[in-house]
Amino acid sequence: MSVRKDRINIAVARDVAEDLAKTAESMGYTQFALANQILGVGLALIKEGFSVQQIRDIATFYKVMTELETVPLPGRLLDKMVVEMFKMNKETALAVWCEAGKMIAGYIKAVFGTLENAAYFARYLANVVPARRFEIKAEGGEFTIDTIGVGYSIESVEVTASAVRCMLEDLGYEIVDIVTAPGILRVKARRR
Template identity: 90%
Template structure:
């Protein structure tokens, strides 16, 4: 059977067809080849149980994680590294995590503009951080982070608190309340 007989026309919005044509041309593909690849991947993921929104969310999460040069590390390994680093020099450990918080603040400013605009990303983080509860709210100039199960040691909670504190300060927030306990981190802050 010829390739022409294997084709079926489908209707899409004009803007989408134009975007497909432009994208295919820029990638050196035909519209047929690019549309087939996109549909094949999308349909495979849907058959595996993902919704269209979840597919978009996964792609967004992957983009942010690669832009931040995030390396997946098992939670218990990371916790042991933090504990050992804290034993050697607690101030250095806190400082390194503070720098990470400031880096995240810079990313939020560059990509999202404001912390409020970035909070939708919290749902992605909730799926990868080793925490039983991971809730973030930022609206009306107030920020609340409520986590349970963040780290296995007090040292992990302390360095995470350092990162959050430095991130918030870099974004123009002032800490109103900070609670740390083994596995628990709660932060409330207000925009200055």
């Protein structure tokens, strides 16, 4: 015995309806089933306090973190690992983080084209990095990053500075100024 759910018609834009039909067919769903799932998930998130834009932002952030194969770690654990690596071999620690910066530069080039196009992504990062302040600006050939509360040790700040420096250099920027102190990183650069 099947239980048929009550149905009601709702109006959507033609292009949305056509896209729903194509997507449902490609996934092996009926339009009713796919629309129900999408609306159910979306409404549940909105009831939890998320806006439609935040839902889109979370999905974008998840996509980028997955593509970069990011592994979430507690900040204090990462900091301890960095400090120990720094003690064992400072040059290797800086080089490893420099390579990470170059990897991010490659991703920015491939996905966003330019640093300016990727700068909007900073708002996603600001929500997940363990920093009290995390501001990035990239416009008119100028780049600045201003963070307070990034890392617990000077070693963490130094390796992060190495990653940012290498990322910027790989994207065609020249470093104008770098300020590091425990928990503080400020970088200014300009396009070459």
